[in-house]
Amino acid sequence: MDKQQLAAQIWKAANKMRGSLDANDYKDLILSLMFYKFLSGREVEFFLKNEIPEDQLESEITSKKPRRVAMAQASLGYFIEYSDLFSTWEKKLPDLQPSWITEAALAFDAQVNPQYRSIFHEIFTPLASAVPKLGTDSTAQAKKLRELIRIVREIPTDGRQGYDVLGYVYEYLIANFAANAGKSAGEFYTPHQVALVMAEIVGHHLKDRRDIQVYDPTSGSASLLLNIGDAISRRSGNPDSIQYYAQELKKAAYALTRMNLVMRGIRPANIITREGDSLGADWPMIDPITGVYQTLLVDAVVSNPPYSAEWERPKLGADPRFAYGLAPEKTADYAFLLHELYHLKSDGILAIVLPHGVLFRGGEEEAIRTQLIDRNHIETIIGLPANIFYGTGIATIVMILKKERGSDDSILFIDASRGFEKAGKKNELRERDVRKIVDTAIERRTEDKFSRLVSRAEIRENGYNLNIPRYVDSSDPAETWDIYATMFGGIPQKEIDTLATYWDALPGLREQIFNSTTETHTHVQENIKTNNSLADSVHQHPSVASFEASFTSAFNGYSQSLKTRLVHHLADVDMTIIEAALRTELFQHLKQVPIIDDYSVYQIFANHWKVIGRDLEVLKRQGWDQVRRVEPNYVIKKVKGVEKEVQEGWFGTVLPFQLVQQELLAEDSSDLEALQTRLAQAEERISELFDSLSEEQLGSGKNSVTNAAGDAFNATNAKNRLGSLMKDITSPEIGVLEEYIDTRGAARKSLVTLHPEVNWAAMTADKSGAYTATTVRTYIDQLKRATDFEDDALEPILIEALDLLEEVKTAKKDIKTREAKIHLDTKHIIENLDDNTARSLLEVKWVDRLLDDINTVPHQTIETLIEAISELDAKYNTTLSDIGHRTQAAQQNLSRMMGQLIGSERDMEGITELAKILGEQQ
Numbered sequence: 001m002d003k004q005q006l007a008a009q010i011w012k013a014a015n016k017m018r019g020s021l022d023a024n025d026y027k028d029l030i031l032s033l034m035f036y037k038f039l040s041g042r043e044v045e046f047f048l049k050n051e052i053p054e055d056q057l058e059s060e061i062t063s064k065k066p067r068r069v070a071m072a073q074a075s076l077g078y079f080i081e082y083s084d085l086f087s088t089w090e091k092k093l094p095d096l097q098p099s100w101i102t103e104a105a106l107a108f109d110a111q112v113n114p115q116y117r118s119i120f121h122e123i124f125t126p127l128a129s130a131v132p133k134l135g136t137d138s139t140a141q142a143k144k145l146r147e148l149i150r151i152v153r154e155i156p157t158d159g160r161q162g163y164d165v166l167g168y169v170y171e172y173l174i175a176n177f178a179a180n181a182g183k184s185a186g187e188f189y190t191p192h193q194v195a196l197v198m199a200e201i202v203g204h205h206l207k208d209r210r211d212i213q214v215y216d217p218t219s220g221s222a223s224l225l226l227n228i229g230d231a232i233s234r235r236s237g238n239p240d241s242i243q244y245y246a247q248e249l250k251k252a253a254y255a256l257t258r259m260n261l262v263m264r265g266i267r268p269a270n271i272i273t274r275e276g277d278s279l280g281a282d283w284p285m286i287d288p289i290t291g292v293y294q295t296l297l298v299d300a301v302v303s304n305p306p307y308s309a310e311w312e313r314p315k316l317g318a319d320p321r322f323a324y325g326l327a328p329e330k331t332a333d334y335a336f337l338l339h340e341l342y343h344l345k346s347d348g349i350l351a352i353v354l355p356h357g358v359l360f361r362g363g364e365e366e367a368i369r370t371q372l373i374d375r376n377h378i379e380t381i382i383g384l385p386a387n388i389f390y391g392t393g394i395a396t397i398v399m400i401l402k403k404e405r406g407s408d409d410s411i412l413f414i415d416a417s418r419g420f421e422k423a424g425k426k427n428e429l430r431e432r433d434v435r436k437i438v439d440t441a442i443e444r445r446t447e448d449k450f451s452r453l454v455s456r457a458e459i460r461e462n463g464y465n466l467n468i469p470r471y472v473d474s475s476d477p478a479e480t481w482d483i484y485a486t487m488f489g490g491i492p493q494k495e496i497d498t499l500a501t502y503w504d505a506l507p508g509l510r511e512q513i514f515n516s517t518t519e520t521h522t523h524v525q526e527n528i529k530t531n532n533s534l535a536d537s538v539h540q541h542p543s544v545a546s547f548e549a550s551f552t553s554a555f556n557g558y559s560q561s562l563k564t565r566l567v568h569h570l571a572d573v574d575m576t577i578i579e580a581a582l583r584t585e586l587f588q589h590l591k592q593v594p595i596i597d598d599y600s601v602y603q604i605f606a607n608h609w610k611v612i613g614r615d616l617e618v619l620k621r622q623g624w625d626q627v628r629r630v631e632p633n634y635v636i637k638k639v640k641g642v643e644k645e646v647q648e649g650w651f652g653t654v655l656p657f658q659l660v661q662q663e664l665l666a667e668d669s670s671d672l673e674a675l676q677t678r679l680a681q682a683e684e685r686i687s688e689l690f691d692s693l694s695e696e697q698l699g700s701g702k703n704s705v706t707n708a709a710g711d712a713f714n715a716t717n718a719k720n721r722l723g724s725l726m727k728d729i730t731s732p733e734i735g736v737l738e739e740y741i742d743t744r745g746a747a748r749k750s751l752v753t754l755h756p757e758v759n760w761a762a763m764t765a766d767k768s769g770a771y772t773a774t775t776v777r778t779y780i781d782q783l784k785r786a787t788d789f790e791d792d793a794l795e796p797i798l799i800e801a802l803d804l805l806e807e808v809k810t811a812k813k814d815i816k817t818r819e820a821k822i823h824l825d826t827k828h829i830i831e832n833l834d835d836n837t838a839r840s841l842l843e844v845k846w847v848d849r850l851l852d853d854i855n856t857v858p859h860q861t862i863e864t865l866i867e868a869i870s871e872l873d874a875k876y877n878t879t880l881s882d883i884g885h886r887t888q889a890a891q892q893n894l895s896r897m898m899g900q901l902i903g904s905e906r907d908m909e910g911i912t913e914l915a916k917i918l919g920e921q922q
Contacts, residue, residue, distance in 0.1 A: 010155075010172055025130045028252055031169060032127035033086075033152045035259040036104075040086035043072055043079070058082050069111065077116035077268045080108060090153055098141040102128045116268050119258050126252045190220070190304040190353065191388060193429035195227040198351040198398060200438040201380075202300045203231025205349040212242050213298040215343060217278035217336065218305045219246035220253050222260040228302050229266070234576045239266075245298060246273045247283065279311050279335050282321065283343070297345045304353040305336040307392065324371040325364055333358045334368045337399070341377065346404050356383070356395040359466035370464045373411075373456060377401045380412040380441050383468045385420040385427045397468075400441065409456040411466070412444050415474040431606035432599040435583075449474045482521075485876040490521035495872055502865050505594035506543040513537060513869065524873050534873075538866050547595070548858045554592035555854070561585070562847045566612065567839050570624075573616060579609060595861055601854055608850040615654050615846070627838045629653040630827050650827050655841055657826045663841060664829055665822060672818050679811040682804045686713065689801045697794045705798065715805045722798040726784045733758050737780050741773050 010030065044057065050071065052060050060068055061082035072079040082088060084104035089096055105124035112120040134144040155169075190198075206212055212232055216225050225244050233239035244261055248254040254275045261271050274283065285294045311332035314322070321342040327334035333354050340350050358365060359381065372378050380400035387393040395417070419433035429437075440451045454471045462470055482492040496514065503510045513534070514522040528537050538544060562582070566573065586605055590598045618626050630650045637646050651657060661669045690706075690713055699705055705718040736755045740748055748770055752760055762782075763775050785799045833841075901911055 010151075010169055025133050028126040029130045029134075029148060030152065031256060031259065032124055032130070033148060034155055034169065035263060036124065036127070037086040037152055037155075038263050039076075039078065040080055043076060044085065044087060046072065046076060061085070063111070073111070073113040077113045078108065078120055079111040080104070081111075084108075086149075086153075089149055093146055093149060096142055096146050096149070098131050098134070098138050098145060101131050101145060118273050119262065119268055119271050122251075123255045123258055126255055190224050191390075191426075191428065192223070192227070193434050194304075194353065194384065194388065194398070195224050196434050197382065197429070197437050198224065198302055198353075199227035199231035200434075201400060201441050202228055202302060202349055202351050203235055204438075204442050206232055206299055207235040209299060210236070210238075210241055212236075212300070213245060214242060214300045214302065215245040215247075215283075215296070215298040215340075216301070216303050217247045217283075217339060218303050219248045219257040219273075220304070222246060222257040224302045224304060226260060226264055228300060229264075234580065237576065240270065242266075243270045243272065245283070245296065246271075247276060247278050248273075249275070249277050251275065278339060279332060282319075282339070296343050297348075298343055299345055299348050301340040301344055301348070301350045302352070303336065303340060305333070307355045307394065307396075308333060308357070311335055324375075325368040327368065328364050331357075331361075331365070334365055337401070338368065341401060341403065344401075344403050348403060350399075350401040352399050352401075354397055354399055356397055358399075359397065359468065366464065369466065372401070373459055373464055373466075376405050376409050376456070377403065378411050378466075379405060379408075380414065380444075381466060381468065382414045382437055382441065383417045383472075385417050385429070387425075387427045388420070388429070390426070410444075410453045411456070411459060412441065412451060412453050413466075413468050413471045414440055414451045415468050415472040416450075417468075418474055430603060432603035435602055435606075436599045482876070485521060485879075487879055489876055489879045490517050490523045491872050491876055493520055493522055496522065499865065499868055501595060506541070506547060509538065509541050509543050512541055524869070529873075534869060535866050538862060538869075544862055547593075547862075551593050551596070551858045552855070554589050555851070558585070558589055559847055559851050562850070563843045566616070566846055567842050570616070570619060573620065575613075575616060575620060578616070579613065582609075596857060597861075601857055604853045604857070605850065608846070608853070612846045612850075615842075618654055624835075627654045627842070628831055628833050630830055649823055652830050655830055655833075655838070655845070657823065657830075659841060659845055660826050660829055661822060663844060664837075665825060668818070668822050668825070672815065672822060675811055675815050675818070679808060679815065682808050682811065686801055686804050686808070689713075689797050689804075693794070693797065697797075713801055713805060715802065715809075718798050718802055718805075722795060722802065725795050725798070726781075726787075729784045729787055731783065734780055734783055737776050737783075740771070741776050 043061070047057060047061060047068070048054065061080075063069055063079070063081055069079045081104075084100070084107060089100065105128040108120070108124055109122060131141060131145070134141040202214075214225060214228050214232075216222070219225060222244075225246060229239065229242050229244065232242055244266060246257045246261065248257050254273070258271070258273055261273075262268070283296045285296045308331040310330055311327070313326050313329055313335075316326055321339050322335065324338055325334075327338070337350075337352055337354070337358075340352060344350055358369070378399065378401055380398075382398040382400075384396050384398065386395045389396060414437060416429075416433060416437050419429065419436065420427040421430050422428075436450075439445075440447065444453060446452050450472065452472050458471075459466065480495075482495070484490070485492055491514070493516075496510070513524060513528065515525050516522040524534065525537075528534055565578075565582075583602065583605065586602065587598060590596060590601055630652050632647045633649045633651045634645050635648045636643050637648075638644075639646065652660070693705075697705075698710075699721060703721060703724075704710075705713060705721050707714040707717075736751060736758050740751050743751060752758075760771075763771050763779050765771055785795075787795070789795050899915065902908075903911070
């Protein structure tokens, strides 16, 4: 199940619970049931691996068999009675009682291995507390529980999804129930993209270490810790080398921390958790044998603490964590930072999310900030976009600190506040933004409008103020207007110089486009303006052709490299490092090309990688045969007023139907597409005809040509109206044909002989040589329709509309039949693909389409230049001098016209005075 399918399942459950629970209780139920299902499944899997047959599980997984209990507790850390397993609830779902869930939650605590008590103790308390809120009695509660279990059983919890399922659900719920989430609920969730920025920077710093300890003193959902763990294990290849220390104050969030760490497959021995206030009670590290206190020192601390929270300050000097000073009582931001810095090893790294105000606020915070700068702890400050976190819209930063930084005493400032995309009501970092921030931080590079390495001396000169705009100006340059160009035209050379990046990369193009009038001003070549050929002149210039060729050349071999590594050596793909390896290769190719924004190309790669990575996970986890798998496509539809899940066709697990149709059913697909295009054209023409009718022509009552809503043709009404209008149309030929209908036998044959002027051949005779009445009436209708009507007549409009309506009706039926056939043909093709064809299709899906999108970049880059030139030309195209001359001419013309006016004596006095004023203005 991918993320979109998972989101649909969660939302389905949310709708079923609507009105029963508030957002937080619903969240606790869903997450707790997911975790309970995970633990149940893991226990069943454990006993099956220990050679207990499936048909004996019920009799063996019982507290009456202490040896089985001990086995589970020793290996898993807990034991669940068979009757309390999630799978047992599924089997007995019609009889499920709320008491089963609440009693199972309490029984779980009693069967936890004492060694793992900190991981599992009271972890299902939120579940037990939420069940009674499902309804006023056990019957109502049981009904809701059954619906929830039906949903949760479809959610994957086996840890094989390649992404943080529990964290994703948590983020999804917070995003969709924002009124009851975020800061108002005391929960602080770090969006995945921000967590990635922190994780990549921390992971790079720790890449050469073997045994690593990471700590989050405000762990929440544990997403930060998990992202850090992923980043470290990708580099080390050993996820078991990481120990996770987590502390959380809120009970529900503390439960979630533990659930998430366990569900992600982290060994219980590597999970050390504590429920409590990180600031009020420091982490207790007392040796159980000697009783000696040992300070917890870790390789990395990561956190997103509650912003500007109140805290209970100790006495000054009483707590070694706050040797640099005490944060204000109302804003604990620096208290969290100092607590975390204290627990860092001398070569460790700290990444913390903080409100922007910590950079410049005065008083006690300024004193702490001064100490941190003077003692050279702050390495990087990253300004994030506003409105990026749930529960708050304030501006935030990520601060990177170290205990010891060596001789480097500079601070890197990164202003990433402008790089984001809108995602609903929130802002969200794109993959390109994440990558650029991380690369800039790791390489410690300066880039105009984005980042700057600042010396400690300069920071001291600024009074230890770390406000990012003091050091990095990311604002757009102010719009300027050249006075000379505004008055007389032309484009200032200095404004054209702002496009120097293009001119340097495209030699000769500037001279081709512009013709200098003075040393300071120029204009677009007259022939280019006259022929409106700016785009052609740019695209056809040799330097542009050379640029596009160099881009193509830079990517020589890239396509084949991707196909070899991803498709033909799929079995060798290491999912932990493949994306980074391909990304590095991509940036190496881009180094050879000027002008191009490397990160815009990377975004194209990242967009495609979402699909490629998901496919690779499926094929590597579930086997190559998944390439030939099709699944039923279920949708929610109302059946007799009740929403039901019904099948609507099929979809390919890995290979999309559309891809297969384009590559292997090209002719059928092309024919279908042509039909669909013609259908769209016919429908558009019908709409145009309808819109062309006046109210009178649309008619009313029995004469109406519209449907009940009055917004489209009704075929029957239009046909009746047309028949009424053409009723009296006649001609000699029509007269004979009408007489033919009324006659019989020999008389009909005689009419045919007597009237050769009638085009009898236009009709098809029956076996006896006669024409049926229906055939003749159809021909009469054709003759009437061929009448030479007046230009504004209604008849030709209705005739065309009726013909098109019939065409649409036939086309829709034909399209439906063809679509159904192609759909089933595609299903059959996928299920019977040979390996070579399957690989060819994967090459198209994964590589060809990626390269098609990347190859559009040079053209888009040149189009950006053309747009910039056009804007500069238009800016000064109309001068104030021109406007002044036109205004003067208009005034003179108006004054002359006024001299020709006649009126009363008073009117003429007013006109004379106005003419005098206009004359003075000339």
